[in-house]
Amino acid sequence: MNNQISVAGIYSPPFRIVIKYFITAIISFIVFNLMLLVDYKSISGHHFQPKILSINHILTLGFITMIIFGAMFQLVPVVLEVKLFSNILAEIQFWIYSIGVILLAYKFYFFSSSLSFEFPAILLSIAMTIFTINIVLSMIRVKKWNITGTYLASALFWLLITALAGYLLSKNLDTPFIKINHLQYLKLHAITAFVGWVSMVVMGVSFKLIPMFTLSHGYKLNLAKWTFYLVNIGLLGINWIMHYPETGIYNLIFGFLVFIGLVLYLIQIFIIFKKRVRKKLDIGLKFSAFAFIVMGISALLNFSFLFYDYEAIKNLTLIYGFLVLIGYISFLIIGQMYKIVPFLVWYHKYSSKVGIEKTPMLKDMFDEKLAEIQFYMMIIGLIILIPSLFLDLQSFALIAFLLFSISSIVFGFNMLKILRS
Amino acid sequence: MIKREITKNDVFEALKSVIDPEIGINIVDLGLVYNVSISDEEIIIDMTLTTPGCPMHGSIIDWVKRILELSYPEKKIIINLVWDPIWTPEKMSEEARKQLRI
Numbered sequence: 456m457n458n459q460i461s462v463a464g465i466y467s468p469p470f471r472i473v474i475k476y477f478i479t480a481i482i483s484f485i486v487f488n489l490m491l492l493v494d495y496k497s498i499s500g501h502h503f504q505p506k507i508l509s510i511n512h513i514l515t516l517g518f519i520t521m522i523i524f525g526a527m528f529q530l531v532p533v534v535l536e537v538k539l540f541s542n543i544l545a546e547i548q549f550w551i552y553s554i555g556v557i558l559l560a561y562k563f564y565f566f567s568s569s570l571s572f573e574f575p576a577i578l579l580s581i582a583m584t585i586f587t588i589n590i591v592l593s594m595i596r597v598k599k600w601n602i603t604g605t606y607l608a609s610a611l612f613w614l615l616i617t618a619l620a621g622y623l624l625s626k627n628l629d630t631p632f633i634k635i636n637h638l639q640y641l642k643l644h645a646i647t648a649f650v651g652w653v654s655m656v657v658m659g660v661s662f663k664l665i666p667m668f669t670l671s672h673g674y675k676l677n678l679a680k681w682t683f684y685l686v687n688i689g690l691l692g693i694n695w696i697m698h699y700p701e702t703g704i705y706n707l708i709f710g711f712l713v714f715i716g717l718v719l720y721l722i723q724i725f726i727i728f729k730k731r732v733r734k735k736l737d738i739g740l741k742f743s744a745f746a747f748i749v750m751g752i753s754a755l756l757n758f759s760f761l762f763y764d765y766e767a768i769k770n771l772t773l774i775y776g777f778l779v780l781i782g783y784i785s786f787l788i789i790g791q792m793y794k795i796v797p798f799l800v801w802y803h804k805y806s807s808k809v810g811i812e813k814t815p816m817l818k819d820m821f822d823e824k825l826a827e828i829q830f831y832m833m834i835i836g837l838i839i840l841i842p843s844l845f846l847d848l849q850s851f852a853l854i855a856f857l858l859f860s861i862s863s864i865v866f867g868f869n870m871l872k873i874l875r876s
Numbered sequence: 877m878i879k880r881e882i883t884k885n886d887v888f889e890a891l892k893s894v895i896d897p898e899i900g901i902n903i904v905d906l907g908l909v910y911n912v913s914i915s916d917e918e919i920i921i922d923m924t925l926t927t928p929g930c931p932m933h934g935s936i937i938d939w940v941k942r943i944l945e946l947s948y949p950e951k952k953i954i955i956n957l958v959w960d961p962i963w964t965p966e967k968m969s970e971e972a973r974k975q976l977r978i
Contacts (some may be wrong), residue, residue, distance in 0.1 A: 467931075533931045667927045670899070670976070672965055732965040733899070733976050794898075798931060801897055806935040810894075810942030817897050 466532035468539045470803040475549055476525025477796060481870050483517025488863035492856040499847060502772045503638060509563035514780055516556045522788055523656050524586055531590055534663050535604050540592035544585050552582035576625035583618040587611045602679055606659025609687055613651025616694065620644040635700050643697040649779055650713060651690050657787060658720055668740060668794055669731035678723040685716030707761050714758040721751050737818060738826040742790025749782030770844040782837055789866060793826060796873050820876045821869040832862040882948060887912045887919060890947045894939045901975055907967025918952040919944055924963045
């Protein structure tokens with residue numbers, strides 16, 4: 456048999472490693488939503504509050520980054536046709552990282568507890584460094600490089616910068632030493648995480664997965680290269696200028712570069728969607744398409760922040776946070792999980808039985824109707840939440856969080872159904 | 877027992893049971909099977925996949941091989957995965973097009 460034909464089989468890491476990251480991420484997502492519900496009264500005012508920081512990190516580290524780790528262990532080998540450097544490192548990283556996430560969330564929640572901020576930050580930084588080493592050592596053996604690889608490589612750089620900024624912030628919370636404003640440094644940490652780490656992964660992977668899932672053909676990826684340069688140059692600039700108390704015109708210039716880069720990306724994605732053969736969007740792609748729309752809205756909102764004092768408008772940063780974290784990133788992850796998790800389980804359980812036993816279709820491995828309900832509940836939740844935060848109506852926000860919580864449990868149920876099918 | 881000659885049509889029919897689990901359409905209607913050649917000893921299949929680097933690669937190829945081995949145990953089955961010409965949606969059958977545009 457030809458060597459290249461069993462790409463997934465030859466290169467994929469063991470199922471148990473990837474699925475461990477995925478299951479932990481799903482649990483984190485449910486915990487995040489339940490905590491929003493329980494602590495709904497704290498979700499108002501300035502974003503720098505213990506409970507908000509705790510809940511936020513359960514989502515960003517426990518769900519988003521956890522799922523990216525698992526997905527990259529699976530996708531890097533398949534997309535770049537190379538074996539993962541070390542399965543053992545992936546295993547060790549999981550435990551160090553998970554403990555780090557739990558301790559950091561605990562420390563933020565119980566802000567005055569005797570645990571230092573630095574300790575969980577060290578664990579997380581170690582885990583992220585292990586991850587980076589593991590992926591870089593896999594990447595250097597790649598024979599056929601592609602644009603997805605370029606995006607993923609830059610994402611790793613930004614992951615380390617995010618971790619470093621996070622570590623410095625944690626030290627600064629224990630004993631203040633950063634000369635510029637803590638909140639300005641926090642902004643740097645967040646922008647680097649959202650745009651550098653998460654969005655670079657999202658964009659790079661989407662150039663491979665979206666055409667595959669939509670059967671899109673006959674498009675060019677010209678804009679993808681522009682996006683890469685604009686976003687990365689903009690981010691390097693932001694990372695430089697944020698180290699000064701006065702960011703002045705430079706912040707505007709670099710912010711503009713990132714914004715244009717993101718707009719070009721969305722145009723690129725629109726072209727891919729337009730050229731698709733599968734006209735009807737399944738639930739995974741509905742989630743994804745919605746996420747791309749919200750990505751555009753949040754990029755626009757973020758760009759507008761360059762021109763006025765957005766922190767003076769009550770809850771506007773929280774609105775922005777929910778748009779980015781739920782409307783864009785979580786929607787996209789959930790959508791892609793409805794495509795990837797059935798594949799992983801199918802591949803693990805049925806690939807050896809093809810031709811002998813009847814094997815299921817991927818979409819039959821979960822309840823699509825329930826997934827649709829989850830989709831609309833999350834959208835309605837978001838539509839209720841934004842004006843509630845804007846007008847500071849906590850009882851309405853509670854309804855939104857209730858919808859989010861139920862939808863996250865529905866999601867957990869569907870994922871469990873896939874795992875058990 | 878009279879042994880009937882295996883025709884290309886028979887092989888294509890057998891391959892119709894290989895269904896892409898993601899798309900839900902069989903590989904023949906998707907236009908992934910480029911050529912079938914049958915000799916006394918072997919059946920050679922030239923086929924492609926919709927996307928290079930598709931994670932389903934291994935399973936679909938194994939599936940094709942197994943179906944043919946089970947249907948024609950006396951033949952050696954050889955599968956060539958080719959990327960030239962690259963698959964395009966035009967290669968799909970009318971039936972597949974109908975299904976995708978619903």
